[in-house]
Amino acid sequence: MKKRLLSLLLAGVMATTMVAGCAKKPGAEGGEKGASEKGYELALITDVGTIDDKSFNQGSWEGLETYAKDNGITCKYYKPAEKSDSACLTSIDLAVKGGAKVIVTPGFLFEAPIYQAQEKYPDIKFIMVDAAPISPEKEVKINDNVSSVFYAEEQSGFLAGYAAVVEGYTKLGFMGGIAVPAVIRFGYGFVQGAEAAAKDLNISGVEVKYTYVGNFDATPENNAKAAAWYNNGTEVIFACGGAVGNSVMKAAEAAGKKVIGVDVDQSAESETVMTSAMKSLSTSVYDTVASVYKDSFQGGKSVTLTAKENGVLLPMETSKFNKFDQTKYDELYKGLQDGTIKVGNDTIATDASKLSSDYVKVESIK
Template identity: 65%
Template sequence: MKKLLSMILAGALAISIVGCAGDSNEGGDKGTGSKDGYELALITDVGTIDDRSFNQGAWEGLEKYAKENDITHKYYQPKEKTDQAYLETIQLAVEAGAKVIVCPGYLFEPAVFQAQTLYEDVNFIILDGYPHNGDYVPVIEDNVYSVFYAEEQAGFLAGYAAVKEGYTKLGFMGGMAVPAVVRFGYGFVQGAEYAAKEMGISDIEVKYNYTGGFDATPEAQATAASWYQSGTEVIFACGGAVGNSVMAAAEAAGEGKFVIGVDVDQSGESETVITSSMKMLSNSVYDGLKAYYDGSFPGGKSVTLNASVDGVGLPMENSKFEKFTQEDYDAIYSKIKADEIDIFKDTEKAVTDIELSIVKVEVIGE
């Protein structure tokens, strides 16, 4: 039955793609080239390959492994942000010879759910997601490696560093309140609390808001601007292009107003970015590809990469700290790595349910 369903789906997809495949964008480093096509592929989530976020971080890992091992590689950009467009673009990569396809982000979950049975000989690495049929029940076949990250730890490090740097008026501006974004925020306020206790600080203020989307908007910039004007010193921008709005507001606000980036090192985006709360996207893609070629591809599994495997962190080499040192960072990272700090991460609860004695969270817009 499974084989029959795969054949039916493949036939239907082949019919639909004839008229629209040419509309999909293709691009990327073509590697060494081969008559058999491109062995490694990445599908972007419609955004560009230099988005300073998931696409870029994942591509850097794929490109590094491919170049080190002389493997042909390419990225593909879907024509639109729909499950069908993602599936059609995956088919383009398969037809071009892909053996491993990297899909960065939860938007790929339904498409990978179908692709994993349509293309049983192709392996998939999906970041921040797992295959499901729209019901959020994980179905992970042996050719899929699902990777998540401990956002609460990454957020904790950001909040801890901000307070250690001397900031007491903080902001958290998330995009949509999806679990990953929520965990970043929860970790952020707890990291601030932990640092405040160490330093004997009695009062930390955190303005807390979800914009409802992942786009740069005038509304998000206006909100960030009002926070800076009212005394907020640094805002953790955790929502894709929402960060662009926060950076613009910080730049307009002038000296002494900063931003904490998210997912990848965003120090190159603006002088106002003091550090970034990172998922080690590049490393996890690189390691997944290495496992595939070593014959140990962790298919059928969903893992959460945390500090114990250096799966999250801050880019200290590019951070603009003046007081928070590498020694400080190494000390707190070691504690997290050794699981000595209990970080609340239950996304079913509200941020106000977190036990905080010093940090006062002001939830905006609820």
């Protein structure tokens, strides 16, 4: 009798665990929050990163997840099996079959997939982050069910570059992931910010090592490259490539040097993170999802969020500055907002070394 009672108790525990698993923590193949009979109403498809990359994907996911929690709506993320249009489309299909009404897609990999999906699923709202639907003929076509959100990364890069020089650093580095427009804009802004600060302070001899590593991964190769730069005198590296930042932070910790993070506030990732060139990923995704439910969704166009819309920023509260202060930050930010400070984006030069500069020398490393 005791054995039978024990068996029944164990069965009850197992059943309870299975039910709890419907709202389990996100896993490798896809994560969900609050499953229901109708499936998962909000969905995010990751690009080359993961939702815990402490960067682009995570910032977007946190905005979606927060809205879901605030409003009692189910949500789930899907990770494509590979980096291809077909894999992205398969994940979109799965999300729709899973009950998605709103799908968020961060990154340039979704340009072609959403071009097809917007026609295939006209009743689904798509929120593209840092991308727009592009045809095989490279023509942009944004249907009314698609919102395309970009950011003025060059402005937050500018703020980071300016702050780095004010802090006293003259040997800078920019280590980008893949040379896609968003990454290029971050880097170009960084160089222009360093130039502006050097000019204002009349500092000569500022140098920037500049490269794209060709991926968004934490690898031994990326760590070794960052370590070599630090060992050769680089004082701070702007790590602009998702998980590439983990490799740079590891090298900075070993060398006692500094890092500038990207996309989100990465100060918690390492004591070496001096500041982060941020985009308001979480807030903008949250607000765009909210617009769907408020019947104010503005599809059919691209918008670029700048300092004027508080779309880019530095996290001053968590930044580890000794000289660059809130007063100077506010002055620069106001200049970006009212247009008295103009920062060129990815269209101003074919290569970072060709950026016009009198105080900063850029060494472009292939």
